[in-house]
Amino acid sequence: MRHRIALLVVLLLVLVLAAGCVGSMPPTHHVNSALDFLYPRGLTAAAPAKEVVLKLPLRVGLAFAPNRGYQRDPITEEQKQKLLGRVAAAFKENKAVSRLEVVPTTYLQPAGGFANLDQIRRSLGLDLMVLVSYDQAQFTESTRASWTYLTVIGPLLIEGEKNDTRTVMDAVVYDINSQALLFRAAGESTVGGHSSPLNMERKRRVFAAEGFEQATKDLIGNLNAALARFDEQARSGTVQGPGTPAIAMYSAKGERITAASGHLGGGALGIPELILVALIGISLLLRRRAAGA
């Protein structure tokens, strides 16, 4: 009897220790910043931006800002290129943009600054550069279901780990020649989900990628709105209002574009009109069926 009790105690101890092996992971935080890349010596050491001169249509490059040092990315280079491709596709309809080039991250050196951007401008023939930064934090904590890890199959089957992935993506658009920030926009997402201790790493990678996907979607909408605001503002002669660099935009024919140059308009019906037509159509259809019955 004494031996049995001792065996039970040892077994419980082993299970508790084993459960400790599959405990929660510490939070992870991945950050990269366009400002770190552009101003490696700090913003105070930066030269003031010159007057901006833009000749439409523009050639625009898109890239993720390079990481600080050798920090590991939460997503692969291929995934980054795909996300940038989606951002580029959202701007293909814009008349002010003639070409959008997704620039591989390898073209940008950490702390490369405007000298690096100037090299890219010369080699790829770009006017503007869109630099995308991100800040992603992942938190994992055990839920009440984690007591099942004390059993042998618990860690295999029970998803007792709760994951939260919060992602913020920020895009800054710079005129390379004048080194002026034209406009910026951000997109964010929160992705939640559960995982078992044994597939935690894989699930965190999946959640990280999903977080970037959703934040990119948000970013595209906000970037479009920011571009529209910039277009309005730039016509009045300054990049972002009084105190910011002066800007002059010219059409392909060389004519200066100003507030008096006119707006672009569209005759676009929306969802309310579609709903009205659908309701009337459904009503007619029901009436016809009732008459036929």
Added chain:
Amino acid sequence: MKPFQRYFPWLTTALAAICAAASLVPAETLEYDRNRVAAGEVWRLVSGQLVHWTPRMAALDLGMLLGLGIWLEVRGDRRLVALTMALGGGLTVLGVQELSPDLAVYRGSSGLASALFVLAAVRLKSVNDPVTRNLAITGVVLFLTKASFEFLAGQTLFAGPLPPGVHVVPVVHLLGGLGGLVSATPSLSVRLPGLRSCSTSN
């Protein structure tokens, strides 16, 4: 002659073919451009209503235009459709060229679609079913109220996404809707030969 042959929607089919052909050339060659119209390219007043800024915008505008056009023609209202399109298109030109002096470039067929929407709804006013009739009248009232508010307030309600810098032009919807209303009035209808009265069997 079989009913289908008699009421085949030739007009709407022709319009669909023209829109399809327009989509094959760059939109810049057909869009309304105030400077180019002033330079003599007057066809842009009409061709600008056949091209769109985005595929979504084209799907909504043309989907409604073609759907309503086919329905009206199949039920025998071809002449009214022709009149409404002419009126809607003409009023869109008025709205873009004369009433929106700060508008430099315009694309879209919502003026025509608005006109057909109001025409279709007004043509339903004499159906037996009170639900459909009330829904149609409410639809016209809501549509014209929304367009009037957008025109007067200078801001759009529930507008879908458009490319940066492109704004919806509410005056086009308002004028198009009024065009549909005018072409559907009985006083105008009786002067048109071959017009069928609204069938209650539909």
